[in-house]
Amino acid sequence: MPPNETLFLESTTRIQKESIHSFMDFQVWDFPGQLEYLEPSFDLEEIFAGLGALVWVIDAQDDYIDSVSRLSQTTLTIQQFYPNINIEVFIHKVDGLSDEYRTDTFQDIVQHISDELSDAGYENAPVHYYLTSIYDYSVFEAFSKVIQKLIPNLSTLENLINTLTNNCGFEKTYLFDVLSKIYIASDTRPVDMASYEMCSDYIDVIVDVSELYSWDHPDRKPKGEQMLEAESHVILHDETMIHLMEINKYLCLVSVIKNPEAKEKKGLIDMNCRTFQEALNEVFSRSWEEEPEGQVMEGQQGPRGP
Numbered sequence: 001m002p003p004n005e006t007l008f009l010e011s012t013t014r015i016q017k018e019s020i021h022s023f024m025d026f027q028v029w030d031f032p033g034q035l036e037y038l039e040p041s042f043d044l045e046e047i048f049a050g051l052g053a054l055v056w057v058i059d060a061q062d063d064y065i066d067s068v069s070r071l072s073q074t075t076l077t078i079q080q081f082y083p084n085i086n087i088e089v090f091i092h093k094v095d096g097l098s099d100e101y102r103t104d105t106f107q108d109i110v111q112h113i114s115d116e117l118s119d120a121g122y123e124n125a126p127v128h129y130y131l132t133s134i135y136d137y138s139v140f141e142a143f144s145k146v147i148q149k150l151i152p153n154l155s156t157l158e159n160l161i162n163t164l165t166n167n168c169g170f171e172k173t174y175l176f177d178v179l180s181k182i183y184i185a186s187d188t189r190p191v192d193m194a195s196y197e198m199c200s201d202y203i204d205v206i207v208d209v210s211e212l213y214s215w216d217h218p219d220r221k222p223k224g225e226q227m228l229e230a231e232s233h234v235i236l237h238d239e240t241m242i243h244l245m246e247i248n249k250y251l252c253l254v255s256v257i258k259n260p261e262a263k264e265k266k267g268l269i270d271m272n273c274r275t276f277q278e279a280l281n282e283v284f285s286r287s288w289e290e291e292p293e294g295q296v297m298e299g300q301q302g303p304r305g306p
């Protein structure tokens with residue numbers, strides 16, 4: 001949804017459950033801000049038992065003291081009964097704040113929460129914080145990190161991407177979920193927002209072009225055998241190449257390549273990406289058989305095969 005359209009969203013009045021069917025199935029539950037779910041009339045087991053991550057959104061442009069103390073109470077309850085749930089705090093709507101005020105707000109919120117938790121005897125709580133806004137890519141980046149922690153075999157995926165990235169001399173590689181535009185894994189070099197944005201935008205371009213040309217036109221017959229997966233690259237004004245390869249129905253691999261020789265070695269790059277694709281689909285088909293245990297979101301299954 002474009003950010004400007006969110007201005008007309010209606011307020012949430014009850015828990016809304018949204019099922020996501022992608023490389024792994026999970027649900028997102030949207031809670032109304034004022035729901036007193038810690039009251040005895042609510043069944044904690046029903047709410048928390050199947051959760052993999054709790055994402056707590058704090059409006060950084062508003063008075064957040066109340067939200068912060070509700071979060072502390074919730075964290076204490078969760079830590080007692082459901083210690084495997086990841087607690088992820090989005091310090092949200094930071095687009096309206098100056099850089100300096102943003103840092104102060106971040107520190108203030110983190111300090112408040114850790115003080116309240118340590119007053120209750122809970123030191124070094126595993127709470128993670130993100131600065132987010134819907135007016136840039138930060139909220140996608142933050143959600144990517146939240147989802148990545150729930151993926152069984154994440155380190156195997158990262159190792160595979162590292163091998164590909166290092167052997168081909170890529171600058172950065174992301175494995176994206178095409179629909180949500182979150183990246184489920186990347187090589188382990190630091191993420192640079194500009195390259196993430198570029199790769200994410202390139203997926204939009206390819207999806208748009210594919211939609212234009214992929215429908216069955218009665219007068220258009222394919223000339224010979226067609227490749228199942230989309231594959232594309234573009235060279236930007238500074239010679240950077242963005243290379244995209246669809247991996248399966250849900251995922252695509254997008255790489256940033258700075259090496260000027262890449263143009264001549266496109267065949268080699270494609271071949272290496274195909275080898276990566278085979279390895280990845282093999283990992284997925286194995287974890288599908290094994291059914292991972294532990295940190296799972298409600299309704300989540302193992303990653304899907306190709």
Ligand SMILES: Nc1nc2c(ncn2[C@@H]2O[C@H](COP(=O)(O)OP(=O)(O)OP(=O)(O)O)[C@@H](O)[C@H]2O)c(=O)[nH]1
Nearest residue numbers: 006007009010011012032033093095132133134135
């Ligand atoms: N400036 C700014 N406004 C935002 C951002 N995210 C959401 N909003 C605005 O905040 C308002 C409320 O958004 P919702 O998503 O309905 O917030 P909510 O907390 O889920 O609200 P409830 O549904 O009442 O629980 C909307 O008008 C959004 O446009 C952001 O990152 N920056």
